[in-house]
Amino acid sequence: xxxxxxxxxxxxxxxxxxxxxxxxxxxxxxxxxxxxxxxxxxxxxxxxxxxxxxxxxxxxxxxxxxxxxxxxxxxxxxxxxxxxxxxxxxxxxxxxxxxxxxxxxxxxxxxxxxxxxxxxxxxxxxxxxxxxxxxxxxxxxxxxxxxxxxxxxxxxxxxxxxxxxxxxxxxxxxxxxxxxxxxxxxxxxxxxxxxxxxxxxxxxxxxxxxxxxxxxxxxxxxxxxxxxxxxxxxxxxxxxxxxxxxxxxxxxxxxxxxxxxxxxxxxxxxxxxxxxxxxxxxxxxxxxxxxxxxxxxxxxxxxxxxxxxxxxxxxxxxxxxxxxxxxxxxxxxxxx
Amino acid sequence: xxxxxxxxxxxxxxxxxxxxxxxxxxxxxxxxxxxxxxxxxxxxxxxxxxxxxxxxxxxxxxxxxxxxxxxxxxxxxxxxxxxxxxxxxxxxxxxxxxxxxxxxxxxxxxxxxxxxxxxxxxxxxxxxxxxxxxxxxxxxxxxxxxxxxxxxxxxxxxxxxxxxxxxxxxxxxxxxxxxxxxxxxxxxxxxxxxxxxxxxxxxxxxxxxxxxxxxxxxxxxxxxxxxxxxxxxxxxxxxxxxxxxxxxxxxxxxxxxxxxxxxxxxxxxxxxxxxxxxxxxxxxxxxxxxxxxxxxxxxxxxxxxxxxxxxxxxxxxxxxxxxxxxxxxxxxxxxx
Numbered sequence: 001x002x003x004x005x006x007x008x009x010x011x012x013x014x015x016x017x018x019x020x021x022x023x024x025x026x027x028x029x030x031x032x033x034x035x036x037x038x039x040x041x042x043x044x045x046x047x048x049x050x051x052x053x054x055x056x057x058x059x060x061x062x063x064x065x066x067x068x069x070x071x072x073x074x075x076x077x078x079x080x081x082x083x084x085x086x087x088x089x090x091x092x093x094x095x096x097x098x099x100x101x102x103x104x105x106x107x108x109x110x111x112x113x114x115x116x117x118x119x120x121x122x123x124x125x126x127x128x129x130x131x132x133x134x135x136x137x138x139x140x141x142x143x144x145x146x147x148x149x150x151x152x153x154x155x156x157x158x159x160x161x162x163x164x165x166x167x168x169x170x171x172x173x174x175x176x177x178x179x180x181x182x183x184x185x186x187x188x189x190x191x192x193x194x195x196x197x198x199x200x201x202x203x204x205x206x207x208x209x210x211x212x213x214x215x216x217x218x219x220x221x222x223x224x225x226x227x228x229x230x231x232x233x234x235x236x237x238x239x240x241x242x243x244x245x246x247x248x249x250x251x252x253x254x255x256x257x258x259x260x261x262x263x264x265x266x267x268x269x270x271x272x273x274x275x276x277x278x279x280x281x282x283x284x285x286x287x288x289x290x291x292x293x294x295x296x297x298x299x300x301x302x303x304x305x306x307x308x309x310x311x312x313x314x315x316x317x318x319x320x321x322x323x324x325x326x327x328x329x330x331x332x333x334x335x336x
Numbered sequence: 337x338x339x340x341x342x343x344x345x346x347x348x349x350x351x352x353x354x355x356x357x358x359x360x361x362x363x364x365x366x367x368x369x370x371x372x373x374x375x376x377x378x379x380x381x382x383x384x385x386x387x388x389x390x391x392x393x394x395x396x397x398x399x400x401x402x403x404x405x406x407x408x409x410x411x412x413x414x415x416x417x418x419x420x421x422x423x424x425x426x427x428x429x430x431x432x433x434x435x436x437x438x439x440x441x442x443x444x445x446x447x448x449x450x451x452x453x454x455x456x457x458x459x460x461x462x463x464x465x466x467x468x469x470x471x472x473x474x475x476x477x478x479x480x481x482x483x484x485x486x487x488x489x490x491x492x493x494x495x496x497x498x499x500x501x502x503x504x505x506x507x508x509x510x511x512x513x514x515x516x517x518x519x520x521x522x523x524x525x526x527x528x529x530x531x532x533x534x535x536x537x538x539x540x541x542x543x544x545x546x547x548x549x550x551x552x553x554x555x556x557x558x559x560x561x562x563x564x565x566x567x568x569x570x571x572x573x574x575x576x577x578x579x580x581x582x583x584x585x586x587x588x589x590x591x592x593x594x595x596x597x598x599x600x601x602x603x604x605x606x607x608x609x610x611x612x613x614x615x616x617x618x619x620x621x622x623x624x625x626x627x628x629x630x631x632x633x634x635x636x637x638x639x640x641x642x643x644x645x646x647x648x649x650x651x652x653x654x655x656x657x658x659x660x661x662x663x664x665x666x667x668x669x670x671x672x
Binding site for chain 1: 370388391395396397399406540565567568577583587598600601612664
C-alpha cells in the first residue's frame with residue numbers, strides 16, 4: 001500500500017485492471033485545497049487537452065464533498081494532494097472516495113498522517129523544506145505537480161494511448177536540472193525585486209495554460225497567506241477582457257511568459273504592460289531554459305519551473321519586508 | 337439558422353440527430369472571454385455535476401484557439417458567448433469550431449455581427465441595457481447564463497437523462513420574478529454600500545459552487561474594468577487555505593451566500609469574517625428569495641440572482657465615486 005512516484009505507472013495499471021470487468025476507468029478527479037489544489041492544475045489541464053474519453057475535473061476538497069459529481073464512484077480515480085495529511089476537508093474527500101468505491105490516490109509529503117488510512121495508494125512526493133532557499137538540492141521531478149501529471153499521463157496512455165509519452169518522461173528527466181539552473185539565474189533580480197516592491201500592499205500575478213496554477217499558488221499561498229498582501233491571479237487570456245483597465249504606472253504585475261502553445265497570450269500582455277505599466281517582473285520560461293524539453297510536451301512543465309523560481313523571490317521579499325514566510329495570524333492559530 | 341432561447345431543446349435534438357451515425361455527441365466546450373466566460377461558468381459546473389458520459393470544459397477563447405483540446409471536433413458542441421459578436425478571440429474560436437466540424441452554438445445579444453456567420457445556431461439572449469438600473473423590466477430567464485445552462489440541461493437530458501429536468505424548467509420560470517424582487521430589496525443597502533466603499537481602492541468578492549462565476553464577473557468586469565479598482569475573486573472553499581491571512585478590519589469583502597449544496601462553505605467564511613473583518617457586504621440568496629426554487633436544482637440559479645443584484649450596487653458605487661460604469665481608458669480606446 002505504500003508507493004513512490006516511480007510506481008505511478010504500476011498504480012494506474014493496477015487500478016485499470018481492477019475495474020476491467022466493472023466498466024473501466026471513466027473519470028479522474030483532482031481534489032485539494034489552496035496550494036495543493038493549484039499543484040494539481042497542470043494535471044487537470046493535461047487531461048482536458050490530451051484525454052479524449054476520460055472525464056476530468058479539478059475541484060476544491062470542500063466543494064467536492066458538499067457537491068459531489070453524479071459521475072463520481074467506482075469508475076473514478078480520485079487523486080488528492082494533501083501536504084501534511086491533516087487538512088480536514090481533504091481527509092473528508094478521501095473518506096468519501098473510499099466509501100463510494102473510487103480508487104483513491106493520495107499525494108502527500110509526510111510518512112505518517114491521518115489521511116493515509118483512506119488511500120488505496122499513497123505517493124510520497126519530494127518537497128524542498130530546507131531553510132536555505134538557494135540550496136535547492138532536491139529532486140524536483142518528484143514533486144506533487146509532476147506526480148499528479150504522471151497520474152494523468154499514465155491514465156491517458158494506458159487507456160487510449162498518448163502519442164508523446166516518451167517525450168514526456170524525457171521532460172521529467174530534465175526538469176530538475178533546468179530548475180536548479182533557473183533558480184541560480186534569478187538570484188540577483190530577486191534581490192532587486194524585493195527592494196522595489198517591499199512597500200507595496202498589492203501585487204498581481206499573471207499566467208496561462210497549464211502554468212496558470214503556479215500564478216494562482218503564488219497569489220494565494222505566498223502573497224496573501226505568507227505576506228498578507230492583497231493579490232489576484234489574472235489569466236493572460238482574460239486580461240484584455242476586463243482586468244487590463246486597472247493597469248497604470250503604479251500597479252505591480254508579476255507575469256509568467258510560458259513556453260509552448262499559450263506563449264502568444266502571455267507575450268501579448270507583456271507588450272501591453274511594457275507600454276502602460278511601469279512596474280513589471282517577468283518570469284520567462286524560454287529565458288530560464290525550459291526549451292530543451294520537447295515542444296510536444298513543454299506546456300506541462302511551465303508550472304514546475306515557475307513554481308520553483310518564485311521561492312527565490314519570495315525569500316528575498318520576506319527578508320526585505322521583515323515578514324517571515326512562516327508567520328501566520330489565523331492558520332493553525334485560531335479556530336476556523 | 338436563427339433561434340431564440342426557447343428553441344434550445346430543438347437545437348440540441350438536431351445536433352444529436354446529425355451525429356447519430358458519426359459517434360454521437362461526446363463533449364461540450366464552453367468558450368468565451370471575461371464576462372462572457374464567467375456567464376458560462378454555471379453551465380460548465382452543471383455538466384461537471386450532472387453529466388456522466390459527456391466531457392465538458394470551460395476555456396478562455398484565446399487559450400482555446402492556441403491550445404485546442406485533442407478531443408475537440410465533430411463529436412463536440414462548442415457553445416460560445418459573445419455579447420456584441422465582435423470579440424476577435426471568440427470569433428477565431430467560432431471559426432475554428434466550424435473548420436473542425438463541431439456544432440457551433442453562438443449566444444449573442446445583437447441581431448447582426450461578425451461572429452454569427454460561423455454559428456450553426458445563433459441564440460439571441462436578453463440583456464438589460466437600460467440606463468435606469470432599477471427598472472430592470474427584462475426577461476432574466478432569457479439571459480446568456482440561462483441559455484448556456486439550457487444547452488447543458490438539454491444535452492444531458494437528451495443523451496443520458498436528467499432526473500430534475502422538470503424542476504429545472506420550473507426554476508427558469510421563477511427566476512425573473514425572484515430577481516426583480518431582490519433588486520428592489522437591496523436598493524437601500526446599495527446606497528449605504530456605495531457611501532462606505534467610495535474611497536477604497538481594493539475589494540474582494542467571494543463565492544462558491546455554480547454561483548462562483550458571478551463573483552468572478554463582478555471582480556473582473558465591474559470592479560476592475562468599470563471602476564479601475566484592484567480586486568480578486570476568492571472561492572469560499574479556498575479561503576481558509578491561504579487567502580484568509582489577508583483578513584483584517586480594513587479590507588472589504590463582498591460575499592455571496594449561495595443557496596444549495598455549497599451554502600455551508602460560504603457560511604463558514606461569513607462566520608470567520610464577522611469575527612475578524614469589519615467591512616463585509618453580504619448577498620444572501622436565501623434572504624433574497626431564491627428558495628422557492630426546488631432544492632434539487634437551486635444551485636444553478638445562484639449565479640443569475642447574484643449577477644443581477646450586483647448592478648444595483650454597481651450603479652450606486654459608480655455614482656458615488658463619480659466614475660461612470662461606461663468609462664474606459666484602454667478598451668476600445670487604444671490598440672491591444
